[in-house]
Amino acid sequence: MNGKQLKNSILQWAIQGKLVPQDPNDEPASVLLEKIRQEKERLIKEKKIKRDKNASIIYRGEDNSYYEKFIATGMVKCIDEEIPFEIPKRWEWCRISHLFLHASGKQQSISNKGNGTPQRFITTSNLYWGRFVLDNVKVMNYTDEEIKKMFCNKRRFACM
Incomplete structure (x- = not known):
């Protein structure tokens, strides 16, 4: 086995x-996912985000099969x-869209330059x-509100 295969x-x-033993004292993922659902509901009520039309819950049925229930329908x-x-x-x-919000981003324009x-x-x-290749990192102006919405803080994480 070479280094790449081992990695x-x-x-x-x-x-x-x-890779490591599972700790039965760790909070189950279902609790974290429920907290994420509650946080999204709060943000929807505050009109900070829109409801995901494809939001779903993935669960294992009594027959041991996996099912996806679409919340809207x-x-x-x-x-x-x-x-x-x-x-x-x-x-x-869970679907990765359940874990974070994706936006198409911001474009620099004369009005916000x-x-x-x-x-x-x-x-x-x-x-x-x-x-990541960081040789050509760009710079753009962001308002305080945009920074609050889009930049990582201690409660956010990245998926690789």
Whole structure:
């Protein structure tokens, strides 16, 4: 086994929850996902975000199959073919859109060029498999409100 294969194996074990023993004292993923749902509902009520029309909950049925229930319609469908591997009992599958909000971004225009504070930001051109390339990081002005909405803070995280 070469170094790359070893790295890939370790990453695969980690993704599947097999790299370290599972701690039964850890909060189950279902609790965290419920907190995320509640936070999104609060932001919707405050009109800070819009409701996701495709929001869903993934769960395991009594027949041991995985199902996805779409909140808006109540429709349920079996998604066994989408589940790539088994995960530990206290883990949960969810759509990545459940974990964070994605925006198409901001564009610099003449109207906002002088407003706000210059901030460095990365774009998709800075992202490569397994790494960031930060040779050409751009700068654009952001208002205080935009910074609150879009920049990472201690309660936000990135998925790689």
